[in-house]
Amino acid sequence: xxxxxxxxxxxxxxxxxxxxxxxxxxxxxxxxxxxxxxxxxxxxxxxxxxxxxxxxxxxxxxxxxxxxxxxxxxxxxxxxxxxxxxxxxxxxxxxxxxxxxxxxxxxxxxxxxxxxxxxxxxxxxxxxxxxxxxxxxxxxxxxxxxxxxxxxxxxxxxxxxxxxxxxxxxxxxxxxxxxxxxxxxxxxxxxxxxxxxxxxxxxxxxxxxxxxxxxxxxxxxxxxxxxxxxxxxxxxxxxxxxxxxxxxxxxxxxxxxxxxxxxxxxxxxxxxxxxxxxxxxxxxxxxxxxxxx
Amino acid sequence: xxxxxxxxxxxxxxxxxxxxxxxxxxxxxxxxxxxxxxxxxxxxxxxxxxxxxxxxxxxxxxxxxxxxxxxxxxxxxxxxxxxxxxxxxxxxxxxxxxxxxxxxxxxxxxxxxxxxxxxxxxxxxxxxxxxxxxxxxxxxxxxxxxxxxxxxxxxxxxxxxxxxxxxxxxxxxxxxxxxxxxxxxxxxxxxxxxxxxxxxxxxxxxxxxxxxxxxxxxxxxxxxxxxxxxxxxxxxxxxxxxxxxxxxxxxxxxxxxxxxxxxxxxxxxxxxxxxxxxxxxxxxxxxxxxxxx
Numbered sequence: 146x147x148x149x150x151x152x153x154x155x156x157x158x159x160x161x162x163x164x165x166x167x168x169x170x171x172x173x174x175x176x177x178x179x180x181x182x183x184x185x186x187x188x189x190x191x192x193x194x195x196x197x198x199x200x201x202x203x204x205x206x207x208x209x210x211x212x213x214x215x216x217x218x219x220x221x222x223x224x225x226x227x228x229x230x231x232x233x234x235x236x237x238x239x240x241x242x243x244x245x246x247x248x249x250x251x252x253x254x255x256x257x258x259x260x261x262x263x264x265x266x267x268x269x270x271x272x273x274x275x276x277x278x279x280x281x282x283x284x285x286x287x288x289x290x291x292x293x294x295x296x297x298x299x300x301x302x303x304x305x306x307x308x309x310x311x312x313x314x315x316x317x318x319x320x321x322x323x324x325x326x327x328x329x330x331x332x333x334x335x336x337x338x339x340x341x342x343x344x345x346x347x348x349x350x351x352x353x354x355x356x357x358x359x360x361x362x363x364x365x366x367x368x369x370x371x372x373x374x375x376x377x378x379x380x381x382x383x384x385x386x387x388x389x390x391x392x393x394x395x396x397x398x399x400x401x402x403x404x405x406x407x408x409x410x411x412x413x414x415x416x417x418x419x420x421x422x423x424x425x426x427x428x429x430x431x432x433x434x435x436x437x438x
Numbered sequence: 439x440x441x442x443x444x445x446x447x448x449x450x451x452x453x454x455x456x457x458x459x460x461x462x463x464x465x466x467x468x469x470x471x472x473x474x475x476x477x478x479x480x481x482x483x484x485x486x487x488x489x490x491x492x493x494x495x496x497x498x499x500x501x502x503x504x505x506x507x508x509x510x511x512x513x514x515x516x517x518x519x520x521x522x523x524x525x526x527x528x529x530x531x532x533x534x535x536x537x538x539x540x541x542x543x544x545x546x547x548x549x550x551x552x553x554x555x556x557x558x559x560x561x562x563x564x565x566x567x568x569x570x571x572x573x574x575x576x577x578x579x580x581x582x583x584x585x586x587x588x589x590x591x592x593x594x595x596x597x598x599x600x601x602x603x604x605x606x607x608x609x610x611x612x613x614x615x616x617x618x619x620x621x622x623x624x625x626x627x628x629x630x631x632x633x634x635x636x637x638x639x640x641x642x643x644x645x646x647x648x649x650x651x652x653x654x655x656x657x658x659x660x661x662x663x664x665x666x667x668x669x670x671x672x673x674x675x676x677x678x679x680x681x682x683x684x685x686x687x688x689x690x691x692x693x694x695x696x697x698x699x700x701x702x703x704x705x706x707x708x709x710x711x712x713x714x715x716x717x718x719x720x721x722x723x724x725x726x727x728x729x730x731x
Contacts (some may be wrong), residue, residue: 173587177595181587228553233545252526256549257595260521260556261587267560268582271575278571282564285578289561294466294474294554302470302550 149428152202153195156212160194161186163216167269173261180250180258184223187243190436192361193218193332195429200336200350203416203426208339210275214284217266218332221292224262225328227255229301242378263292280338287338291331300324312390318359320390325365326358333357349418353430356412361433363405366391368438370398376438409434442721445495446488449505453487454479456509460562466554473543473551477516480534483729485654486511486625488722493629493643496709496719501632503568507577510559511625514585517555518621520548522594535671556585573631580631584624593617605683611652613683618658619651626650642711646723649705654726656698659684661731663691669731702727 168182194215201211230237230245231252237245247255270284290296300323307320333354337347368377369384370393384391392401412430416423461475487508494504523530523538524545530538540548563577583589593616600613626647630640661670662677663686677684685694705723709716 171587173592174595174599176599177587177592228549231546231549233549253524253598254595256521256524256526257591259553261591263553263556264582264586264591268579268586271578271582278575281575282571285564286561289557289564293557293561294464294470298550298554298557299466299470302467302547305546306467306469 147428149425149432152199152425152428156195156198157191159212160191160215160219163212164219167213167216167220167265171261171265176250176254177257177261180246180254181261183249184227184240184246184258185220185262187241189219189223189241190438191215191219192433193222193329196329196332196354196357196426197336197339199424199426199429200333201340203420203424204336204340204342204346206340208275210273211336211339213269213273214276214335214339215332217269218288218328218335220262220266220269221288222328224259224266225292225297225301227259227262231255234301234305237379239379276339280341283338284335287331287334291327296323296327297325300327307390312395314392314395317390317392317395321359321362322355325362326355329358329361330354346419349415353412353415353426356408356415357430357433360405360408360412360430363392363401363408364434364436366393367398367401367405368436372437378438405434440721442718442725445492445718445721449488449491450484452505453484453508453512456505457512460506460509460513460558464554464558469543469547470551470554473539473547474554476542477520477533477539477551478513478555480536482512482516482534483731484508484512485726486515486622489622489625489647489650489719490629490632492717492719492722493626494633496713496717497629497633497635497639499633501568503566504629504632506562506566507569507628507632508625510562511581511621511628513555513559513562514581515621517552517559518585518590518594520552520555524548527594527598530672532672569632573634576631577628580624580627584620589616589620589624590618593620600683601680605688607685607688610683610685610688614652614655615648618655619648622651622654623647639712642708646705646708646719649701649708650723650726653698653701653705653723656685656694656701657727657729659686660691660694660698661729665730671731698727 164185168178168185171178197215197218198211201208226240227246229235230240231247238248239245246258267285270281273281300320303320304324330351333350337350366384369381372381374381392404396404409430413427416427457478461471461478464471490508491504494501519533520539522528523533524540531541532538539551560578563574566574593613596613597617623644626643630643659677662674665674667674685697689697702723706720709720
């Protein structure tokens with residue numbers, strides 16, 4: 146077993162527990178808490194919290210609220226999946242091998258469960274106890290940018306707009322930097338903020354986040370072609386069938402793999418600016434580009 | 439012209455300008471900014487920002503960022519209207535006499551415009567310049583509660599759940615305390631936070647917010663019966679037609695008016711605990727219960 150595997154096996158149940166505890170503590174209608182919890186508990190790789198935790202591990206900093214911040218980011222990610230899956234958006238019936246939120250709870254409750262998760266996350270950051278006030282405000286400011294119109298929400302709009310036309314590789318990159326990259330990068334920057342690193346280290350980690358975010362998305366596109374529906378927990382080949390703009394469709398499959406590997410290499414080089422010694426964070430990056438789901 | 443009328447005529451254009459400036463400053467896809475701005479610019483009474491400003495006026499405190507905070511709350515209110523109007527929720531085609539967001543931009547963009555407004559609002563609070571860090575965090579924490587599963591989102595869920603059954607007056611009150619009261623109360627509490635008042639004054643203002651929030655909602659229900667579609671900018675009589683649980687349906691029209699007036703009286707009494715001298719805030723409260731739209 147690699148050290149990353151034991152890292153993951155140690156932390157993923159703790160992340161799950163944290164998510165479940167946070168939802169339980171909310172005083173809200175039972176059906177709403179159920180809908181919020183349904184998508185949180187539907188599994189997922191917990192990539193964003195793991196990145197935050199791996200950044201702290203890489204920096205050799207322990208932080209009592211890293212799990213809480215990681216869980217908050219996972220909530221924002223989950224809200225975005227619930228809304229993206231809606232009939233008026235991607236209209237997906239399955240996610241992670243389970244029925245999507247609106248297929249179980251109906252559209253209205255799915256929209257509200259997403260709204261509830263997003264709204265909760267900002268309050269959760271504001272209530273952190275071991276993070277200085279100015280750092281909490283920076284986390285909130287950056288999460289708002291990464292998740293909002295200037296980041297994830299904007300990226301989803303660009304993605305929808307691109308559906309009816311052929312885009313360039315640069316345009317596709319802009320979509321993904323916003324749609325998936327921004328929140329993934331935030332999880333890495335959040336680790337840097339909790340660790341209170343200097344500007345140079347923060348810059349190197351931000352660069353790492355940028356490149357690994359793109360590598361992550363390119364691998365997603367590759368998996369739609371190479372993965373099976375069983376492995377993915379969602380319909381494989383959907384991108385090709387819907388003539389979606391993807392890295393393989395614009396660059397060929399091998400071209401996409403080359404681009405993924407280039408971003409992976411850049412990401413790793415950024416880490417070497419901080420430390421010569423590879424850590425769990427390096428393994429997580431490798432996992433991102435080698436994963437089968 | 440009453441002093442409230444001149445207050446309103448002075449501030450509403452400033453609130454509108456603030457909203458428009460904030461949207462313009464966002465770096466996001468044009469169509470998304472358009473959709474976000476469409477509903478913000480569709481008018482509305484700007485009740486929540488006016489409450490915040492009137493609280494500061496009542497406390498004789500000037501604050502350079504009161505408009506910015508008020509605009510932020512209006513954004514959260516507007517996001518909630520966009521989502522509430524969606525086909526899977528209230529399915530409204532008109533709002534304030536104009537087509538609803540999804541009728542103009544489609545459901546996907548309407549959902550995302552709402553998400554964008556909500557997400558932006560928390561960042562805007564974090565970026566305030568003249569508010570101490572601890573107060574900004576308190577605003578974010580309270581907004582998250584008021585707008586989220588424990589407040590507005592939870593209230594909307596209760597409202598949807600109540601559609602198929604008869605509720606008691608207490609249950610109806612719980613719905614409205616959450617669905618409309620929580621954010622309205624927050625706008626009043628936000629004024630108290632910006633003014634940094636002591637606990638007694640804050641308690642009196644919180645009580646004021648609770649009662650005026652309920653009076654506001656009861657008047658909404660009354661207007662659905664007594665108002666015309668032209669006055670309201672939305673279909674009058676919709677509640678009766680859909681057999682919705684309302685104060686008039688549970689208490690009779692006169693019973694609802696009595697309850698509205700009782701809450702109004704309680705609200706005014708709370709203000710008298712702070713000052714013997716009625717102010718703009720008193721007039722705003724009176725406007726709330728006497729308005730025709």
